[in-house]
Amino acid sequence: MGGVTQTGEQCHVCPHRCVFTQQHPLGRCRVRGLGNPGYGMCIGLSVDPIEKKPLYNFHRGSTVLSTGPNGCNFTCLYCQNWYISQQESTAVRYYSPQDLAALAMEKSDGLAFTYTEPTVWYEYIMDTAPLVREMGGFVVMVSNGYVNEQPLRDLVSVTDAWNIDLKAWSNEFYRSICGGDLDTVLHSIKIVAESSCHLELTWLLIPGMNDSPEQINEAAKWIKNTTGENTTLHVSRYFPMYRMTIPATPVAAVYETVKLFKVHLKNVYPGNV
Numbered sequence: 001m002g003g004v005t006q007t008g009e010q011c012h013v014c015p016h017r018c019v020f021t022q023q024h025p026l027g028r029c030r031v032r033g034l035g036n037p038g039y040g041m042c043i044g045l046s047v048d049p050i051e052k053k054p055l056y057n058f059h060r061g062s063t064v065l066s067t068g069p070n071g072c073n074f075t076c077l078y079c080q081n082w083y084i085s086q087q088e089s090t091a092v093r094y095y096s097p098q099d100l101a102a103l104a105m106e107k108s109d110g111l112a113f114t115y116t117e118p119t120v121w122y123e124y125i126m127d128t129a130p131l132v133r134e135m136g137g138f139v140v141m142v143s144n145g146y147v148n149e150q151p152l153r154d155l156v157s158v159t160d161a162w163n164i165d166l167k168a169w170s171n172e173f174y175r176s177i178c179g180g181d182l183d184t185v186l187h188s189i190k191i192v193a194e195s196s197c198h199l200e201l202t203w204l205l206i207p208g209m210n211d212s213p214e215q216i217n218e219a220a221k222w223i224k225n226t227t228g229e230n231t232t233l234h235v236s237r238y239f240p241m242y243r244m245t246i247p248a249t250p251v252a253a254v255y256e257t258v259k260l261f262k263v264h265l266k267n268v269y270p271g272n273v
């Protein structure tokens with residue numbers, strides 16, 4: 001896979017398949033580009049309970065050092081972390097794979113690549129995750145699932161647990177709101193579910209956008225048939241952020257949607273309520 005270092009080279013990490021030139025040295029994610037400038041450049045580090053990732057059924061009660069790159073391959077109009085995913089001005093600091101792995105094990109039980117889209121940090125994770133595991137820790141990925149199959153399989157081989165966003169049951173939503181597509185995300189969920197990694201899913205509930213009973217029912221049936229009725233799903237409450245002004249999801253709507261998912265799935269939890 002290798003870092004992109006030469007002009008005219010194409011990135012194969014996600015379906016955008018950006019080509020880097022002197023005029024356009026960075027990809028859409030602003031992390032990858034000529035010379036792989038985002039390698040090891042970490043936005044704020046914090047130690048979180050594992051449940052905050054959210055992962056409810058993986059190493060319960062443990063803590064995890066969390067960080068991520070300063071960019072994302074999605075442009076979600078409601079991004080809840082837009083100030084680090086969609087802005088270049090965020091402060092970053094370089095940590096070598098050895099330093100980050102050592103810090104994770106000094107401060108917590110493992111390392112989480114999260115906050116923005118970690119798969120665009122492909123080489124950095126491939127270098128860092130094995131070190132954490134050698135030291136006895138675990139590695140978590142919190143991802144939008146918008147990644148090509150081979151890099152995903154590589155990342156799965158060095159990590160332990162994934163939380164993947166399922167943002168809506170609509171290709172049109174993914175295209176117009178996020179700048180991606182649903183089919184790629186579903187394929188990624190399937191690959192992680194078939195691997196030895198633990199998998200949980202998150203559905204951020206946005207009023208009028210992804211809350212119709214038909215959409216919830218279709219998504220729930222797909223999850224049940226693909227990753228199993230025991231799959232853990234978090235229905236998370238949305239707050240207006242970035243370019244979306246729809247008011248926050250009423251708490252009652254989150255609980256209603258939990259009920260709808262529970263028609264097909266056993267482990268559904270409300271989040272952000």
Ligand code: SF4
Binds near residue numbers: 027120
């Ligand atoms: S990972 Fe980034 S640079 Fe690579 S194809 Fe996707 S958006 Fe472009």
